[in-house]
Amino acid sequence: GENVEQHPSTLSVQEGDSAVIKCTYSDSASNYFPWYKQELGKRPQLIIDIRSNVGEKKDQRIAVTLNKTAKHFSLHITETQPEDSAVYFCAPFTGNQFYFGTGTSLTVIP
Amino acid sequence: GAVVSQHPSRVICKSGTSVKIECRSLDFQATTMFWYRQFPKQSLMLMATSNEGSKATYEQGVEKDKFLINHASLTLSTLTVTSAHPEDSSFYICSAVPDSNTDTQYFGPGTRLTVL
Numbered sequence: 001g002e003n004v005e006q007h008p009s010t011l012s013v014q015e016g017d018s019a020v021i022k023c024t025y026s027d028s029a030s031n032y033f034p035w036y037k038q039e040l041g042k043r044p045q046l047i048i049d050i051r052s053n054v055g056e057k058k059d060q061r062i063a064v065t066l067n068k069t070a071k072h073f074s075l076h077i078t079e080t081q082p083e084d085s086a087v088y089f090c091a092p093f094t095g096n097q098f099y100f101g102t103g104t105s106l107t108v109i110p
Numbered sequence: 111g112a113v114v115s116q117h118p119s120r121v122i123c124k125s126g127t128s129v130k131i132e133c134r135s136l137d138f139q140a141t142t143m144f145w146y147r148q149f150p151k152q153s154l155m156l157m158a159t160s161n162e163g164s165k166a167t168y169e170q171g172v173e174k175d176k177f178l179i180n181h182a183s184l185t186l187s188t189l190t191v192t193s194a195h196p197e198d199s200s201f202y203i204c205s206a207v208p209d210s211n212t213d214t215q216y217f218g219p220g221t222r223l224t225v226l
Contacts, residue, residue: 001156001169032213043203043217044154051213089153093213098144098205100154 002027006101023090032093116218133204139184140206160187
């Protein structure tokens, strides 16, 4: 399967600061790039996604940027709030399967 | 819309028994469903791709004879963990891909399996 890595694995920020998580993937056939938020014991929740023909997408405090040439995409959260604390996963879609990244545990300190 | 259910939500069983988990798309048809396993503090690991009307495709390292998948209709896939052992204890999550939008997946709520 595709090799998907995320950095950092853990991230602590002060409330109101920004957080950035980077996802690198190996399969150049990947054409759809979602980010999921998962709270403990619950299912992943799609928070933002981007397709391969777009370089950036923004939805209020959340944005995603894509660099297909370099095979990475990043999640940007601005004005972080305590309720943003969770584990975040990228899961690029190869056209057949989704392969989840290693995950990033985000803690927003009030 | 786009609701996926999964049953049971929790199951505790004795070592050596088999456990069946159901994944249903309630308001859309899904030719393709995925089964994932998640150990504590780890990522979701894709186990297999379930295709209606054909055999499932298993990821490398996943034993197809141990994890039986049946996708008998466009709204139901089942995962049976056969002869379960304590090391099979995990959080199992399914997802369903709508036939109308095949690069999207909707997740079930997951099944917590504990094998004693």
